[in-house]
Amino acid sequence: MLKVENVSVGYGGAPVVRNISFNLDKNENLCIIGPNGCGKTTLLKAIAGILPYSGSVELDGKPLRRMKIREITKKIAMLSQISGVYFSYSVFDTVMMGRYLHMRGSFFGSASERDRDFVSECLRAVDLESVADRGISELSGGQLQRVFFARALAQEPDVILLDEPTNHLDIKYQIELIEYLKEWSRAGGHRAVGVLHDINLAMRLSENMLLMKDGITAAEGRAGEQIDSGMLRDVYGVDVVGFMKQSLRRWDGM
């Protein structure tokens, strides 16, 4: 169980995220949605151990605060929004970085056969085997996003936190990524927490939703049950459900 209780996070001044709580069982996913600047990414970073927070985060009964960053990252991987690439590593080497914690021991940190196999497996999962030897600066934004996803998988985590993982991806890979994550958590006892702009994709990832506004929980629960059309309208300031239905009518005619 991933247990987040009364978590508040800030960057020195007043907290940007206040009193967020949620529980997430094994084999389940959660999506966090909400308008720009509501603190979704900040919350993810706190859970990943990058930002200091108040409140408590527990994973399978163990408080993360008492764990070293090494122990945390063995269990929790984070897929950040992609940033600029300064130096161009090969795709294979980049994904191998995810194996960092699994290959301590040798003085210069060389990879074992198992590490190499695992990296190949991760590359296969994101359909990038064919470009394994290319430099990452030659890739498209979408390919790069998939490389970083493979790197997160290579960490063999129990939980993956994803910050806008579908940005830069075309629709085929958007759907594939979401389906992959669903299968990944269903089959392996894993969990994925995703921050997604696209509410359609979010609902596809999980019916469990955390709706945030201005750093606090606006609503939490299943879409259609605890979260309804009115709440979405309040939080986003636009008739979300009406817009979706309108779009659907347009697609129906095709």
Place this chain on the structure above:
Amino acid sequence: MRLKITVTIALSLVILIFGMAVGSVYIPPADSLAIVWHKITGAAVPDFVKSTDVAIIWDLRLPRALLAFVVGAALSVSGAVMQSVLKNPLASSYTLGVSSGASLGAAIVIVCGVTVPALQMFTLPVIGFALGLGTILLAIAVSSRLDGNLENNTIILTGMVISLFINAVVTLVSALTREHIQRLIYWQMGSFQLKEWSTLYVLFPIILVCAFVVAHFNRELDMLTFGEEQAKTMGVNTKRVKWILLIVAAAMTGSAISFVGVIGFVDLVAPHIVRKIFGASHRYVIPMSAVLGGGFMVLCDLAARTLVPLQELPVGAVTAMIGAPFFTYIYFSRRKHP
């Protein structure tokens, strides 16, 4: 990859041999090698080799060439580390004030004419090194006070401010003590002149240990270039690793330049060229920066002492004059045809 590595190492060795053979007296490479072989193994020197040649090679040129190699290697590895840790292609020990700190140390020693009895001829190197390292520690201490996460921009800005301030002090000291100005300026231009084995005995072990430490952190260096947050989410203890790497890199530059004076440009150029040839992975970047930077420095020193007859050019100027056009060529020719 294996071929590229072999070629680079072979090229550096050839340069090293020419660094011994070429000079005011030309000693054929074969003879030079025979002399070195003789000295190392104790075997007999061939009859046709003059004893003055033996002295020139063993007492002057070999220690000088090896020292140039070690210094070049140290500066390049240090530059590679700074660039990666600070995620800034233009970062170097200069940016963080190591060189200006060491200059200040040199200025104090030269102007006051002090010699610490226990240190003797190593007074200048030791004080230069101490102040060089002190400057970067100050820069890191100030930036961690400003920003607990040691963000790169904070470190670079603090380092530059401190560095500029200390440079101003050095300029002031030189201006006020005109009788020492020439020695100070020469020190700031760098030179391998009049260096003996003893310098190498001190410097080599320091650089070797530092290089091993850096190589040990090769994967952390890889990850740090993706930014601290990503490195953290992969399990790197970024704060600790950054501290260690910055200080080791500063120690490499500091100890190297405190013996031979300020030599710039190698630390900037060599790692970039290495990344172009061998890729960005630090398990190649670190050792190959050492080899390429070392070879480059021997070449520059060779040029410095042979280009103008009977006069020696400051090697720091030579590194920049050879390095800048070469760097531009490499960078742009590769960029057009990826």
